[in-house]
Amino acid sequence: MRWFKAQSDELGHLENTVMEALWRHGEGNVREVGARLGRPLAYTTVMTTLDRLYKKGFLERRKQDRAFVYSPRYSETQWERKRAGEFLAGYLSGPRTSRDLLISCLVDAAGERDSALLDELERKIRSKRKELSGGRPS
């Protein structure tokens, strides 16, 4: 059941915060990561979270001066892409109704986006026409 697997890979709130800190500031040990989180957390809480992320495969670690230095295995973009891919794969491998629902939502979203884009382009064209005919652009 890939759908459930994708769900289990979801990050908790603290895990997400830790990942964001690592993406923003780069690698760090437990103390350094804890200092970047912007709120006071126990050393053991940060250590457990980093360890859990390492075991889930989101982080890499190496030993430096008797402490582990953690770094993200994926860039933020790679992670977002992986998550989106897993989400879609989960839906597509599910029952036919959920697959049809997803495709219909995607088509609707693309259509709405296209329509909004064309509206915006038409507004710009009208504005340019006004400018050319001597009126002020809206």
Place this chain on the structure above:
Amino acid sequence: MNLPYGARLASIAAASFFAVNLAAGAVSLALERILRRRSNGCDPRRAAAILLALRLGPGAVALAAVAILCVPSFLVLEPAETGESASVVCLAMAILGVVLTAAGAARGATAWLRSRGFEGSSETLRLGARRFPVRIVKSQRPLLALVGVARPRLVATRAVLRALKPAELDAALRHERAHAVSRDNSKRLLMALAPDLVPFGAGLRGLERSWARYAERAADDRAVAGSARRSVALAAALVRVARLGAAAPIPLAASLMGDAADLEARVERLLRAPLPAGNRSGRQPWLWALASVAATTAVCAAYPVLLITVHELLERFMD
């Protein structure tokens, strides 16, 4: 495996074609990556010409290397009576070379056949300020395009003609005629026929997509010819046709919409007047002629040595 003289020549030619095409293709891709980083704001016609050269270059270089170096060196320096063997690598590459060429030919033929259906139509209207002849075609999807290679024709569906205002239609037809002047459909056919890096691969297709985008911009420039009003009319035509839905896909056609994903960028560019008139400038034909003469002289002077070197390389390759 022992091969007769003729079979060895054929396998050497096909294997060399594959190897040179692969190496030249890799160089093309590397050059395209470098150019992509520096292409902001460059002249679309020049960019399209460079991309076309990068797409067709590998096949042309491979063909030239086989015709000018490999085959002559084999014919001149290889004794006819020796019954030498060919290595497995050489034979495998020869097969790949043959399949690569056949795949290109098949792609070109398929594209040509798929485009033919849209050329024929009984009704022709004269439209636009310049009274361009436009054939009316029946299609579920909106279409305004230049179709055909040898004798390109403007074709359109009634839905598109109804949707466009006179100034927009005129700008759109000028855009399509610009494709005819640039012989863009012939270039499309050449690219379809040109071999990719490997048989049935798509390594060089990115170059074709990039070329198509620049060719559309170049046609936009030529169509508007520096007129801000025509720029706006063409931008409006693009948006109106986009509202009708995705265009009918025809391989050897220059459709008004081009790549739908590029629509926003094209419209923004058209509204950012003034566009260049699309005239060729800064060309120095004498410089190219001089370079060609120098290159030809150098090759002729070094030709005997080149043949011997190539023959030695081929001998090692065959064993």
